[in-house]
Amino acid sequence: MALQLTLDNLQTNYIKQLNSQKMAKSKNIKTETKKSGKSQINRQEKPKFERVKPLLKIPLEITRDMLPGANMVDENIIVFDNNLSTIKQDAE
């Protein structure tokens, strides 16, 4: 009986300990997220206007029929009408 009680106490203490560790951990994560969120964005400011420049020294050249496969178009891509002869880029 006494042994059972000690075991029960041990289990209860272990669970309590686990829960408090869990709470402390989630608190830390929450605080950190809040901090980084604040430093990332100033809520009072407006988004900054930016003129994006191409990142590729030699842009990717594709034809219009390749667009659905490419899934996107941006500053790094030149899209030609479906006329392959205009693409100067050599095959690797």
Added chain:
Amino acid sequence: MKKILVSPHNPITGPRHLGHYLGSMKDLIDIQNDYECYVILDDMLASLMYPKERSKIINRTLFVVQDFINAGLDPKKSKIVLTSQLPQLYELIFLIGSVVDFDYCKTLHSSSFCGLLKHYQRRDLNLKFHPSTSEVVYPQIGIPCVTLGLQAEYFQGGEEITGYISTMEEIVDGYSSLNKTQFTKPKYVSSAMPFVKGLDGAYMIQGNGLLLSADEKEIRQKVSETKDLSIFGQWYSAFGEKNNSEKLLSLSEKAAKTEMANFLVDYLKPFRESKLTNGDLLDIIESSTKSAKNLLSETCESMREDFGLLNL
């Protein structure tokens, strides 16, 4: 209940230009009352594809949200969601990935933007010599997974996103034949003008295009530099200004340019005079994200049952 429509966009280039507007945004605004619209800004894709630009993604994404609101998207009716804010999406990708052949994914990757890059171009972007697992998988099935997870029946945007339709069909066929959860194959809602020409006559990007938030001086200058006036005809048609398009033929070059510049200066006024702060934009994203998360959780729960997993 309105049917769900997903419109995916890549925020990496930030401020939207006329090509984005006429090729997709305007059409979405026009039909926003007919559907429950979800604008998906794939900031996760931007981060994976452009490691060099990571420090700029948040600001550029907020700018895109701002441009959508200024274009007339009603945040009370439509939702604007960022893929990075949807943890359920990554569970979906993992579970749906079980019915996507790796070779199929590799084939899609080989014709995608990243797959088409030469080794020296990958270096420019800070991408590793060999594609990572994320690069092979995410850009091919990320948007299909969020679309299916949101239980969308319609998929809207420019012609560059049409490839996703067949990927979604492949996923639905593969998943539904083996599992209880049944996905719908979304129908593509095409834009009136999916190929918009830039000021030099080539496909419009930021360099040869006109930013929606450009100031009056820049609008007038760029319009005056245009050599081929037939581009104005295409733009007027896309704006739904048929009369202006027909009138163009009877005008001198100078008059046509002045007319187009006046039209754009007036039309784009809301973009130049935006009063939205980052806080306003974050609030819009936050409230949109809640409903997206609910729908995705619903889908995840059903899929967990398919996989014999616990739903707590």
